[in-house]
Amino acid sequence: MDRIPILRMGQTLLVTIQIDMQDQTALTLQEDLADKIAQTGADGVMIDISALEIVDSFVGRMLSSISGIARILSATTVVVGMQPAVAITLVELGLSLEGVRTALDVERGMRLLTQARQEHRLGR
């Protein structure tokens, strides 16, 4: 089984999914990310899915779970780079990725995380 690497950039953890994942790979990523947030105290998680050709209900659920776990560990998650065809398919499938913050690309995702950090500091 492949393992998806998690990179650390300052206070942000960066994950780029570039392979067609087996279900177990997705579950392992979820656990690895939770561990890494706890270990590093990162307050932001960015997941780049621009290379993913499909997101099915399993991967969709993983994205929601990661967002939820990260939030409980006091980190904001943003999913970036979803292809338009993937977004169309997800909605028709019935998944709205509730509770998952998204951005069109990495740059916008970074801005969103910076914003979340400032809001957190101001105690909003």
Place this chain on the structure above:
Amino acid sequence: MAAELQGRLPIASEQDIVVARQQVRTLCQALKFSLVDQTKMVTAASELSRNTLVHGGGGGMRWNVLEDGLRRGLQLHFEDQGPGIADMSLAMSDGWTSGGGMGLGLPGSKRLVNDFDIESVPGQGTRVSITKWK
């Protein structure tokens, strides 16, 4: 991977789901489906092959390239010899799950394709057939 007009792949492990997705992608590309239609068909195949593995205890995916006049389409059959589905209308309703999933597999896949057919005999198995036309 060649785009044969018909064939069968076993679905007995998680890796087989990945291989099934790749096969469906190859077939959709050979049929020149639009990117959105490719994505929908591959996603439906992913959902249904996972059902075959998780709920059916494994089985297979068969495919046929269909021709109807000028139209061409791709038909996929997901077959298992598992426990079958006791309550079909429940299984086809959004959000109902027999455990673990989100309950989108069957009703969600149906929305992604043109034709959807399911047959299940409790104790004998389940066959789900889907077709997408270009």
